[in-house]
Amino acid sequence: MSASNVVLALGDDVSTDVIYPGRFMATVLPGETPLYAFADHAEFNTRLKAGAVPRGSAIVAGKNFGCGSSREQAVSTLKGHELVIVAEGFGRIFLQNAINLGLRLVEAPGVQASVGDELAIGLVEVVNLTTGKRYPTRPLPAARQAIVDAGGLIPYTRRRLLETAGRR
């Protein structure tokens, strides 16, 4: 169980164009992409860049968070600030990219929270400590757990490569 302060509350269908606008796509390095997180949301972007958003803070959203493009910057930009995304659902590619890069996503159907609320995020439920409401979480597809357990897709693939090389 971890406690997170809600720093941004959004609706359904938050696209990767909103999370990481296309005009910054030439920037690919994980050390640089965090500068442009929610770049068109000037106030939030300014706070992120100023270091005014503590690591482990939560963005809460509705259905289909991360819909749209496959751009991995939409994940590395949030991972760079170590944000937790609690949403009613995620776009498929965004979800897979987050697992691959180790961004923490929590799928909690029906979740409701406002900026400033405190969340207790556990394995089976998210509790909004401010409103007292509890929301069961949906577990990750089992197939993805191996990647999470390995610490991301790069170490996972590295291990698989070495296993293959070892058998030769």
Add this chain to the structure above:
Amino acid sequence: MGMTVVQKILARASGRGAVAVGAVVEPAVDLAMSHENGALVINQFLEIYEGTGLAPAPWDPSRIAIIFDHRVPAESSKTATNQRKVRAFVAAHGITKFHDIRGDRGGICHQILPENGYVRPGQVVVGTDSHTTSHGALGAFAFGIGATEMASVWALGRAVNIEVPATISVQVHGTLPPMVGPKDLILHLVGEIGAAGATFRVLEFHGDTIRRMPTSGRLTLCNMAVEAGATSGIVPADAETVRYLREEAGVQEAVEPVVADADAPYERVMDVDVSALAPQVACPHTVDNVRPVTSVAGTHVDQIVIGSCTNGRLDDLATAARILRGRKVADGTRMLVFPASGRIYQQALAAGYVADLVQAGAVVMNAGCGPCLGVHEGALGDGEVALSTTNRNFKGRMGNASAEVYLCSPAVAAASAVTGAIADPREGGER
């Protein structure tokens, strides 16, 4: 129990006789496509090999395709440097399916792959682009992945931890009315299904409308399957697929269509009759905010865009040219046209479409993604309205979060260029 097309493809690619929906498989990849973001794939690929003592080498360079399209010619020194890095990697590893910035064989990845015969029925195709779903038009299972996942594919030759998706059968019947086409059909479907309604599912297209639809239209349908959240769209290969591969893509080898079993387990069957379908428009700022053109007709438009992986093909340009021939783009509206590939550009030149469009006042740009993703070429001003044949209208999509983007067919776009406001192409008189 029988299998859907995608089940059969994944069973073959995983070396199994059969796979059930929900099973976890590691299919061998037949084609792995990237564009400029190949620069990030290269970074991640090299990181995989760090500390292993193994030399970084892609599993099969002949199965990798890299096409520059998102930012061509480069809009910044950063992009140009990324492109330079990709060129060096391509040369070092002997990647032959590489399409640089060229007027003859360059273009948008989702047109370059089909027109060069790189995609075949039954293949597993992955691409670091969400609209990789397009290639389902040729009966392949094609889906978008991120750059790190692509780096893993380059290393292992497999997509790891893929769940066999459930399939929605979309049965389409009837004859599309004049000025109504595949774009109107897919916009209608995205509106019906919703932006997340097909997440983790495949849309498998069937019916007499689909059987009569040329591959160009099927590419439009499958391209936008992802806008309903789908992992992919797929049209089971048929006689038209074989015709396209032979006549337009120069494929000589045997083509083996993969078809669904009669008792395939569809999660849902949708029936659509298109015989009374009106031209459709997706309104700001979600693709599923779809209405008939009549309900938004008269909305002023600052910029019209015809092109993209959705609607930049020869028949799309032909439709626009036919509507604009001898007419003028309205004052106060600008019109940009982006052919989907250098080959299409040349065909449009030969057919006179480029002359028709330019004489009407359109600016015909080089083949590529153009303003679709808001990087360069045709950004929108504050508060401006665009009407575009592209596939996304998210806030900020065309480079300005205070602008609005409406999505439509080439016929609606061209008819609207004449009036400077969203117009119903059925009311333009016989052309």
